[in-house]
Amino acid sequence: MSRLAQRARERVIEGGLAVCAGLSLVTTAGIVAVLTWETVAFFRDVSPLAFFTGRTWTPLFFNQQFGVLPLVAGTLLVAAIALATAVPAGVISALYLSEYAPPRVRRVAKPALEVLAGIPTVVYGYFALLFVTPWLQQWIPGLTGYNALAAGLVLGVMVLPLVSSLSEDALSAVPPGLREAAFALGATRLQAAVGVVLPAAWSGVSAAVILAMSRAIGETMIVAIAAGQQPRLTASPLVPIETMTAYIVQVSLGDVPAGTTAYRTIFAVGTLLFAGTFVLNLCSDWLRRRVPGAVR
Amino acid sequence: MTSARFADRAFHLLGLTVLVLALGMLGALLVDVARDGLGRVSWSFLTGYPSRRASASGLLPALAGSLWLVGLTALMAVPVGVGAAIGLEEYGGRGRLARLAEVNIANLAGVPSVVYGLLGLGVFVQVLRWDRSLLAGAGTLALLILPIVIITSREALRGVPASVREASLALGATKWQTVWHQVLPMALPGLLTGLILAVSRALGETAPLIVIGALSYVPFVPDGPRSPFTALPIQIYTWVSRPREGFRANAAATILVLLAVLLVINGLAIVARDRAARRRSA
Numbered sequence: 001m002s003r004l005a006q007r008a009r010e011r012v013i014e015g016g017l018a019v020c021a022g023l024s025l026v027t028t029a030g031i032v033a034v035l036t037w038e039t040v041a042f043f044r045d046v047s048p049l050a051f052f053t054g055r056t057w058t059p060l061f062f063n064q065q066f067g068v069l070p071l072v073a074g075t076l077l078v079a080a081i082a083l084a085t086a087v088p089a090g091v092i093s094a095l096y097l098s099e100y101a102p103p104r105v106r107r108v109a110k111p112a113l114e115v116l117a118g119i120p121t122v123v124y125g126y127f128a129l130l131f132v133t134p135w136l137q138q139w140i141p142g143l144t145g146y147n148a149l150a151a152g153l154v155l156g157v158m159v160l161p162l163v164s165s166l167s168e169d170a171l172s173a174v175p176p177g178l179r180e181a182a183f184a185l186g187a188t189r190l191q192a193a194v195g196v197v198l199p200a201a202w203s204g205v206s207a208a209v210i211l212a213m214s215r216a217i218g219e220t221m222i223v224a225i226a227a228g229q230q231p232r233l234t235a236s237p238l239v240p241i242e243t244m245t246a247y248i249v250q251v252s253l254g255d256v257p258a259g260t261t262a263y264r265t266i267f268a269v270g271t272l273l274f275a276g277t278f279v280l281n282l283c284s285d286w287l288r289r290r291v292p293g294a295v296r
Numbered sequence: 297m298t299s300a301r302f303a304d305r306a307f308h309l310l311g312l313t314v315l316v317l318a319l320g321m322l323g324a325l326l327v328d329v330a331r332d333g334l335g336r337v338s339w340s341f342l343t344g345y346p347s348r349r350a351s352a353s354g355l356l357p358a359l360a361g362s363l364w365l366v367g368l369t370a371l372m373a374v375p376v377g378v379g380a381a382i383g384l385e386e387y388g389g390r391g392r393l394a395r396l397a398e399v400n401i402a403n404l405a406g407v408p409s410v411v412y413g414l415l416g417l418g419v420f421v422q423v424l425r426w427d428r429s430l431l432a433g434a435g436t437l438a439l440l441i442l443p444i445v446i447i448t449s450r451e452a453l454r455g456v457p458a459s460v461r462e463a464s465l466a467l468g469a470t471k472w473q474t475v476w477h478q479v480l481p482m483a484l485p486g487l488l489t490g491l492i493l494a495v496s497r498a499l500g501e502t503a504p505l506i507v508i509g510a511l512s513y514v515p516f517v518p519d520g521p522r523s524p525f526t527a528l529p530i531q532i533y534t535w536v537s538r539p540r541e542g543f544r545a546n547a548a549a550t551i552l553v554l555l556a557v558l559l560v561i562n563g564l565a566i567v568a569r570d571r572a573a574r575r576r577s578a
Contacts, residue, residue: 006470013472017383020376024401024446027439031411034418089314096311109315116322118558120500122529123329123551126536130544131328157321188304211406218408220503221529225536245410245503252413252507258422266507270414274407281406285399 035274038267045261051268057231057247059262060254066261070231071269074148074241078223079216081152081237082159086216087209089156090163091198094205097164098171099193110165117161125225128154133226142238146228149237155222159212166211166288170204171197207287214280218273220245244269329555333548341549345515346531350542355550357514358531361430362499362557364518365527368434369441369498374491376438377445384446385453386475405443412440413507421508428509431521436508437498444497448490452483485572492565496558502529528554 043051046066054067093113097106133150137143143150174197182192198205228240229250242250248266256263344354388394416436426432456479464474480487505527512534514526528550535547 010470010472014383014387017379017387020379021383021388021397023376024380024397024404024442027404027415027442028400030419030439031407031415034415035411038418089318092311092314093318096308096315100308100311109319112319112322116318118496118562119322119325120502120529120554120558122500122502122532122536123325123555126532126547126551127325127328129536130332131324157318160318188300190304190307191300193307214406218410220408220410221533224503225533245408248410248414249503249506252417252509253512267414267418270411274411277406277408277411278403281403284406285402 031274035267035271038264039271042261042264042268045264046268055233057242059265060251060256064262066265068244068269068272070233071242071244071247072272073233073235074227074231075217075243075245077148077235077237077241078152078155078227078243079213081149082155082216083209083213085153085156086160086163086212090160090208090212091167091205093160093164094167094171095193095198098168099189099197113161113164116157119158121158121219121221122225124154124158125222128222128226140238144228144239146226146230146240147238148227148241151223151225151227152237154226155216155219158219158222159215162215163208163212166208167201167205170201170208170288173204174200203287203290207284210280210284210287214277214284217280218245218277220249224249244273248273326555329548329551332545333550333552336545336549337552341546342553346513350538350540350546353543353546355528355531355546355553357517358526358528358550359553360517361514361525362527362529362554364430364521364525365434365437365505366495366499368430368521369437370491370495372434372438373441373445373495373498377442377494378449378487378491380442380446381449381453382475382480385450386479387471401443401446405447409440409501410503410507412436413504415439416504416508426522428511428524429522430518430525432508433505433510433525433527434521436504437501440501440504441494441497444494445491448494449487452486452490453479455486456482485569488568488572489565492561492568496561496565499558499561500529500554502527502533505530506533528557 051066051068053069054065055069056065056067057070058065093109097109101109128150129146132154133143133145133147136150140149178196178200179192182196187195223243224246227243227246229242229246230240231242231247232239234241247269251263251266341354342359343356344352345356347353384394384397388397413436416432416439420426420432420435421428424432426435460478460482461474464478465471469477510530511524511526512530514524518525532547532550532554535543535550538544
C-alpha cells in the first residue's frame with residue numbers, strides 16, 4: 001500500500017471512530033429534543049401552574065385534570081421506602097465487607113450481590129406482587145393487593161447492591177493510615193469504622209445514596225406491577241398509588257390516540273422524570289469526584 | 297468484655313445478618329418462582345402460541361422475539377460502542393470535546409429506561425415510521441445499552457499496558473495497525489465479557505419496549521426485522537397482570553425460562569473470557 005493510501009485509510013478510520021463517539025451526544029440531543037417538542041405542545045393545552053400544583057390527575061377520564069402532584073407523591077413515597085430499606089442495609093453491609101469480612105467471605109458475597117442487581121426488574125415485580133404482598137398481609141390487616149409498601153421494599157432490595165458496592169469502593173479508598181492511627185489510639189474496629197473511616201468516605205457514600213434515589217425514582221416495572229395504577233395524594237404505604245413511571249406504562253398499554261393532550265402527558269411526565277434523575281445523577285457524580293479521605 | 301468490644305462484636309454479627317438476609321431474599325425469590333412455575337415448563341409450553349386458556353398457552357413468539365431483539369440490538373450497539381470506546385480511549389485527546397463526551401456517557405447510563413422508551417417512540421416509531429417493529433425495539437434497546445458497552449469496552453482497553461502500544465509504534469506500525477493487531481487482541485477477553493453482560497441487559501428490559509408499543513398478544517413468530525413482536529419480559533408482565541391463577545403460573549414459568557437464558561448467556565461470557573485468555577497465552 002502506498003504511503004498516501006495508508007495515510008488516507010488512517011484518517012477515514014479515525015473519522016469513523018469519532019462518529020461512533022459522537023453518536024452518544026446525538027442520543028442525548030435526541031432525548032432532549034423529543035421530550036421538549038412534545039412537552040411544549042402539552043403546555044400549549046395545559047397551564048404549567050395547573051400541572052405543577054394541581055392535586056388531581058385524571059387525563060384519561062372524561063373530566064380531565066392535569067395536576068401531577070399525586071404522581072410525584074407516589075414516586076417519592078415508593079422511593080423513600082426503598083431508600084429506608086437499601087441505605088441502612090447497604091451501608092452496614094459495605095462497612096462489614098470492607099472493615100470486617102475475611103477475603104474468603106468477600107469473594108463469595110460480592111458476586112452474589114451482583115446477581116441480585118442482574119435480575120430483570122419484571123421478575124422483582126412478580127415477587128413483590130405475589131410473594132411479598134401476601135406475606136405482609138398476614139401481619140398488616142389493612143394492606144391492599146396493590147400497595148407502595150411491598151413495591152418499595154422490593155425496590156430497596158434491587159438498589160441494595162448499588163449502595164453496597166459504591167459505598168464499599170468509597171470505604172476502601174480511605175487511606176489505611178487513618179484506620180491504623182485509630183487502632184493505635186486503642187479504637188475497636190467499629191469505633192474506627194464509624195468514627196474515622198465512614199466520615200472520611202462521606203462524599204462517596206452520599207454519592208451512592210443519591211444514585212440509589214435516582215434509580216428508585218426511575219425504576220418502572222416493579223411499581224407498575226405491584227404498586228397499583230391509582231394516582232392518589234397520600235402518605236399511606238398501604239393503599240394503591242401510581243408513580244410517574246407506572247403512569248407512562250399504563251398509557252402506553254392503552255389505546256390513547258397519538259397527538260391528543262392525554263397522549264402528550266407521558267412526555268410531560270417523562271420530562272419531569274428525566275430532569276429529576278438528571279439533577280440527582282449530577283449531584284452524585286460531583287460528590288464521587290471529591291477526593292476520598294479529605295477531612296471536611 | 298468492655299462495652300466497646302461488645303459493640304464491635306455486635307456490629308460484626310449485624311453485618312453478617314444483613315448480608316445473609318439480602319441473599320436470603322434472592323433465595324426466597326428463586327424458590328417462590330420455581331415453586332409457582334416449574335410445573336408449567338414443558339416442551340409444549342416452550343413451542344406453543346399464546347391462548348385465552350392459560351393451560352394451552354405457550355411462549356414461542358416471545359422467546360423468538362427476545363432472541364431476535366438481542367441479536368439485532370447487539371448488531372447495532374456492539375460495533376458503534378466498541379468504535380466509540382476505541383475513539384475515546386486510543387485516539388481521544390484531553391480536549392474539551394472528549395471531556396464532554398465522557399460526562400455525557402456517564403449521564404446517559406443513568407437515564408431511566410422508560411425515558412429511552414419515549415425516545416424510541418418519538419424517533420423510531422413516529423419520525424422514522426418503523427412502527428412497532430423489532431427494528432424499533434432493537435434500536436431503542438441499542439441506545440439504552442450503548443453507554444454500558446462504551447464504559448465496559450473502555451475499561452477493557454485500559455487494561456492493555458501502554459508499553460505494548462509504544463513497542464508497536466516504535467516498529468513503524470500506524471496507529472490503527474497498533475490498535476487492530478496488538479491492542480484489540482489483548483483486550484479481547486475483557487471486551488467479550490463486558491459486551492455479553494451489556495447485551496444481556498437488553499434481554500431483561502421491559503419498560504422501553506412497552507412504551508414504544510410492543511404488542512402483548514402475538515400469535516406468530518416474527519419473520520424479519522420489520523415484523524411486530526413481543527418479548528419474554530413483556531409476556532411475563534402481561535401474564536402477571538391477569539388475575540387468574542393459571543396465568544400467574546405461566547408468568548412464573550416464563551420467568552424461569554428468562555432466568556435460564558440469562559444464565560446461559562452469562563456462562564458464555566465466562567467461557568469466552570477463558571478461551572480468549574488461553575489463546576493469547578498460547
